[in-house]
Amino acid sequence: MxxxxxxxxxxxxxxxxxxxxxxxxxxxxxxxxxxxxxxxxxxxxxxxxxxxxxxxxxxxxxxxxxxxxxxxxxxRRVKDIVSLGESETPLIPLPSAGGPGVLVKDEGRLPTGSFKARGLVMAVSMAKALGVKQIAMPTNGNAGAALAAYASRCGIETVILCPEDTPDVNVREIALQGGRVWRVNGLIDECGAIVAEGARQGRWFDFSTLKEPYRIEGKKTMGLELALQLGWRLPDAIFYPTGGGTGLIGMWKAFDELEALGWIGSERPRMYAVQAAGCAPIVKAFDEGADHAERWPDAHTVASGIRVPKALGDFLILKAVRESGGRAIAVEDDATLAAVAEAARQDGLLLCPEGGATLAAYRKALAEGWLGSDEQVVLFNCATGLKYPMPAVERTLDRHAAIDFDAL
Amino acid sequence: MxxxxxxxxxxxxxxxxxxxxxxxxxxxxxxxxxxxxxxxxxxxxxxxxxxxxxxxxxxxxxxxxxxxxxxxxxxRRVKDIVSLGESETPLIPLPSAGGPGVLVKDEGRLPTGSFKARGLVMAVSMAKALGVKQIAMPTNGNAGAALAAYASRCGIETVILCPEDTPDVNVREIALQGGRVWRVNGLIDECGAIVAEGARQGRWFDFSTLKEPYRIEGKKTMGLELALQLGWRLPDAIFYPTGGGTGLIGMWKAFDELEALGWIGSERPRMYAVQAAGCAPIVKAFDEGADHAERWPDAHTVASGIRVPKALGDFLILKAVRESGGRAIAVEDDATLAAVAEAARQDGLLLCPEGGATLAAYRKALAEGWLGSDEQVVLFNCATGLKYPMPAVERTLDRHAAIDFDAL
Known part of the structure; x- marks a missing residue:
């Protein structure tokens, strides 16, 4: 035991x-x-x-x-749980690159190195419980890696489709973990169209974001954990990198459930949905007061995890953000990469680009006066920074030559 | 709070x-x-x-x-603690690639993705407490990454030397986290000679393995955690990837301290020190009955973390292994890579090569009859597998063409 x-x-x-x-x-x-x-x-x-x-x-x-x-x-049953050790993720202060009130929830500590594990451990466990044998999914990388790991662990076969420029590490990880992975000349929703067609033909169960009900239940544990870790007081604001938005919707649901249990009160954090300037459908809809978001054309950003031109749960994201008194915020890739570099150099914390985007958005919110520097905020770092490209280093030393110690 | x-x-x-x-x-x-x-x-x-x-x-x-x-x-003082969120690491069953009694302690979940964080968070916190401003270290990659992160977080400057073929991801991570990193045309002990000379000149404090007393105290928490997680009963055997051996020495010390506290009894796991066939100085010394190990010539292995030709704590490793009734075991790189692939495909768990080596060694021990398949064993996966090369994948799909669903 x-x-x-x-x-x-x-x-x-x-x-x-x-x-x-x-x-x-x-x-x-x-x-x-x-x-x-x-x-x-x-x-x-x-x-x-x-x-x-x-x-x-x-x-x-x-x-x-x-x-x-x-x-x-x-x-419902213990025997259906397919676990790879979903430990609680830490809250890490970011005093220099962030500020005194800034905590990073480091989701890169989860199995397969991203918060996708939360959703997929739940969805795969339920698929196992319900007798599913074949699953397919479109992915920008991390969700596919989590699906492959959990599905292989319980003998479910997977077909995983990703955009052709998905980072190599994701594609290789998926394949090594037993997923049949294909690069497709299209974006995630275009991969999703192929998955939908296969599902229509009865070839597999479609695990696209929000197309089955259980990933959101896994993702909501981010909100449950946060409440417990902070002593049942929620932060003033949450900055969440938003692609499909399952986590944001899930946390919002979690807070309502905790209030219904009487474990927290009616206070809510302001929810900030963070997107990249090169793919910001939720921000556009938020700014225009729309209930649904249009597909974003020519989506591009270094933060590939939030390169989602069209989200099935757009109306749920917009509703939660508005109810919370938060906003949707778009940040430029330059600001994102600068934030990653500064958090690493100043605070020793390597964020993924999507995590960097939340720091950039926090800075923008401070600058715009949407938020005070004395407020407690939580930034979600959704994956380990180790999965992403980092600047090359070219410094070599010849141990057979005289070492110039002053130059080291 | x-x-x-x-x-x-x-x-x-x-x-x-x-x-x-x-x-x-x-x-x-x-x-x-x-x-x-x-x-x-x-x-x-x-x-x-x-x-x-x-x-x-x-x-x-x-x-x-x-x-x-x-x-x-x-x-001693809270204010000296330099933390990046050192969460307890999970024990994950490996039922298919391992067996019913096999648990993997997944140390890749720690800050900077490796167990080196345990040692370095302690050593850097003590260095901060004692007023150190400059630190240098030779590394095969992961220790340097952990040092850079913690030191940058508290304003200590670092110079980090690694063998020239250290994985790119490690070198880039060190640099991004503020370490001044250099590739050297030599192995880790040859990098260490340069660090020692700089320390002699008073340029920095030498953070080489076991050259300061606190890394071992951080590493011993692996043993403390294990005891608590298993309900204060230690496993029958521990397989530990052994380079400098700090963790093995540390766990052995931890068990003695727990017994002195009366928290566990006198039973101990058999400690298996796992090395690569291409760099096995401890195995050679163990087999020859020697107290110290000679430097291993022409060291080479895919498991770069255990490519340590000469360990300062060799006599402590050999003493612990012998007292425990365990052994030192060398495994070929082929067996290591096969173990990594099988754990990923069958159990959805991506081990690092050093972790794969412990699985290969476990299989060897079973085959040799050194261990029964009904015994409870813990394999240490010392780092996230995401930091290491994985086989390439070349499968593409043209969404504009007719999809051959039978081929997916």
């Missing part, structure tokens, strides 16, 4: 699935994709009963991983 | 430093390198008093990071 979270049966309080647009109810514990209205499904729980039977101290007393939230998660 | 381990002052029980060879005592809280006999120094604690004042439940009740062990660590 070495992990009580994964060896102890706990009750699940799932009652049903619900369409995020129409409110229509669908049964849980059956294989579901989008709702009849073509919108994402949300998992609902019996929170009243949970509030009577479960207390904050119960969650606090368990090992510090994602499975401490079992009652608020959809997996 | 978000981390009680880093905001609460706790007593330190350090009494003195002691030469690992002669037993000579030196004062703590002063800057020390090797002992007068030229051997590593060990930190000693008042374990009798600690046993009266500290209980297992105290450690268990704290946040799951390295700092929960504060009483057994040398840093």
């Amino acid at each position: 070495f992990d009580t979270n994964l060896t102890t049966d706990r009750p699940s309080y799932v009652t049903h699935l619900q369409c995020s647009a129409t409110g229509e109810r669908l049964p849980a514990d059956t294989l579901q994709s989008l709702s009849p209205a073509g919108k994402p499904l949300l998992v609902r729980y019996d929170l009243e009963r949970m509030a009577r039977e479960w207390a904050r101290a119960d969650a606090e007393g368990r090992p510090a991983d994602l499975w401490r939230w079992r009652e608020l998660l959809p997996v | 978000f981390d009680t381990n880093l905001t609460t002052d706790r007593p330190s029980y350090v009494t003195h430093l002691q030469c690992s060879a002669t037993g000579e005592r030196l004062p703590a809280d002063t800057l020390q390198s090797l002992s007068p006999a030229g051997k590593p120094l060990l930190v000693r604690y008042d374990l009798e008093r600690m046993a009266r004042e500290w209980a297992r439940a105290d450690a268990e009740g704290r946040p799951a990071d390295l700092w929960r062990w504060r009483e057994l660590l040398p840093v």
Whole structure:
């Protein structure tokens, strides 16, 4: 025995699935994709009963991983859990490149090096529970790597399609972890069209963002963890790199569930959806007051994880951002790369480009006066910076020659 | 407030430093390198008093990071702690590529992606406490990356020397995190000779493996964590990738300290020191019954982290391995790479080559009958596999052409 979270049966309080647009109810514990209205499904729980039977101290007393939230998660049976060790991720101060109130939630510490593990461990465990044997997914890299790892671990086959310029490390990682990965001459939504066609033909289950209801449940643990780590007080603001937006939607859902349990009050952080200037459909929709976002043409950015021209959950992202009193913010790639370099050099913390974008957006928000420097903010670093290109170094020393120590 | 381990002052029980060879005592809280006999120094604690004042439940009740062990660590003041979030690393079953009794301790989850963070967070925090301003170190990559990150975080300057064929990702990471890094046409001990000369000239403090007493204290937390995670019962065997051997020596020390506290009994795991066939000085010394190891000529292996031709702590490694009833085991690079590929494909766990070597050594030990398949073993995966070369993938799909779905 070495992990009580994964060896102890706990009750699940799932009652049903619900369409995020129409409110229509669908049964849980059956294989579901989008709702009849073509919108994402949300998992609902019996929170009243949970509030009577479960207390904050119960969650606090368990090992510090994602499975401490079992009652608020959809997996019913321990034997369906496909785990690679989803440890709680640390909050790391960023005093120099950020400021005294800035904490980075370092999601690069998760299995396969990104926050995608949270969503995929849940979705794959549920797919296993429901008897799925074949899964396909479009990905910008990290989601595919997480899917391949968890699916291979439980014998599910995967076909993974990514844009042709996806970083090599992602493609290789996916293949090494048993995924059948293909580079496609298109962006993530164009890869998704091929996945959708294969699903229509009955070849596989479609694991595109928000096309199955469980990734969001995994991602919401970011919000649950944050609340616990901060002593059940949420920060003033959250900066979240937003592509498909599952995490932002998930955290917003998590906060509502925690309030329903009576574990937090009605205060909410302002949610800042961070996008790249070269792919900012949510920012455009936010600025225009629109409920849905148009597809962004010619999307490009160094932060490939947020190069998502069209998000299925656009209306949910926009709703959460507006309800929170936050904003959608676009940052230039130059500012993103400068932020990565400064966090590494000044604070020793290597962010991924998407994480760098959140720091750049925080700086922009400060400069614009949207936020005070005394406020507590959390920046989400969604993946390890080690997966991304870093500037080359050309400094060599000949040990057979006289060493010029002054030059070192 | 978000981390009680880093905001609460706790007593330190350090009494003195002691030469690992002669037993000579030196004062703590002063800057020390090797002992007068030229051997590593060990930190000693008042374990009798600690046993009266500290209980297992105290450690268990704290946040799951390295700092929960504060009483057994040398840093006295909270303000000297230079942290990047040293979370407890998970134990992950390896049922297919390993077996039912095999757990991997995934040290790639630590800051900078390797177990080097454990040693360096402690050594840098102590260097800061003792007023050091300049540090130099020879490295095969990961130690240098950890040093650069922690030192930059607290304003200490670093000069880092690595063999010329050190993986690009390591060299770039070091530079991005503010280290002045140089590639040298020599192996790690030859880089170390340059660092030693600079230290002799008073240019910097020498942070070579075991040349200061605190890295070992950080590394010993691997043993402390393991004991707690397994419910205060140690595994039957530990397979540890052994270069400089700090971790193996550290865990052995940790087990003795835990026994002195009365937290575990006298049982010990058999310690298996794993080396590459192309660089196996400890294996050769073990097989020959020698107390010290000779420098290994023409060292080469894909597992660059254990390409250490000569270890300063050789006699301590050999002593621990022998006392434990374990062995030193050499594995071929082919077996190491096959183990990496199988763990990734079958269990979804991407090991680094050094971690792969421990799996290959475990298989060898099973085949040789040194170990039963029903025994509980822990393999140390010392770094994230994402830092290392992976096989290339050449599969492309033209979305404008008709998709042959049967071929995906």
